[in-house]
Amino acid sequence: MSVVENNAIELSPRISEADVADYIALLKPRVMSLVIFTALVGLAIAPGHLHPVLAFTSILCIAVGAGASGALNMALEGDIDALMSRTANRPIPRGRVTRPEALAFGMTLAFFAVMTLGILVNWIAGALLAFTIFFYVVIYTMALKRWTAQNIVIGGAAGALPPVVAWAAATGSLAVEPLLLFLIIFFWTPPHFWALALFRSDDYARAGVPMLPVVAGPDATRLQILLYTVVLVAVAAAPWPLGYFDAVYGVTSLILGAGMLALAVNVYRRRERSEALRASRGLFAFSIFYLFALFATLLIEVVARAIAPSIW
């Protein structure tokens, strides 16, 4: 009799108590904000005029697509999120949202984001957004993340695509400029994430995620951070001599790059526990400011040119 009662309890459907805030958390709002900003820059530097309603639609679809990727990523990584202190408070490890609910939420948002962008703006942008979501969810989350220490290097392509999608939304085509923005974010990703992984390596080791500090050790990671930062500074400055972006951008990128390089050298040199921790935290924090400031420079130039074309 008691067995029957127990079965009855187990078979009773689970009633969700998840509120809107839990579903917003699934979208990874902080990642979304960076995606929105980089996409906005891609849209702003694109030639020609895009009607504000279409521009808003494009940014909204890219943002929702990024949110969908975040929700699908959390649905697929619920097991490892529960093991890491940084992610243990996410809605799935906390039991607020189940994996099937997060999957359904992510798939629905991805479908609507891609279809809306394709129908209302253009299908090149829609297809690129679909590819971005596919790359982040299938290539990065399902294939690379638990398999190779190069996970965030290759997976970084997904995070670098939003300005390209935005450019395609504005022009219906691709060009060198958005690919330069892509390369900047692509080479920014390894120093940014490996700086985080250096001070969260215990977390990643516990979860069995083969991040570079876990697999190759902190010293090898420090060297890789330095090398990628050198490439990043060069790639970020290159559009100036190549004639794609002007001197204001070029000088800003060199100043910001000097800061990034100094902090990367600091990470490379400081290997004592507390100093090393402080150095990697410093680089991680500055890397966010670096990308924001670099892209903000492009945005400010576009706005300034629109307001006072004679000066610029």
Added chain:
Amino acid sequence: MADKQQPDGIVLTEAQKKSRRQRSIAIALALGVLVVLFFAVTMVKGPAVLVRPM
């Protein structure tokens, strides 16, 4: 006759009812935004809304 019948099936708690109401409102708002978006873009594009550039 005056006795109230116990409801059959699952009875939601107040917390469950509140979160479900919140989710329903959020879905309604999202659908509303989608409708407004399609309407606005149709107005902006005019007849060109039927042109589907690749």
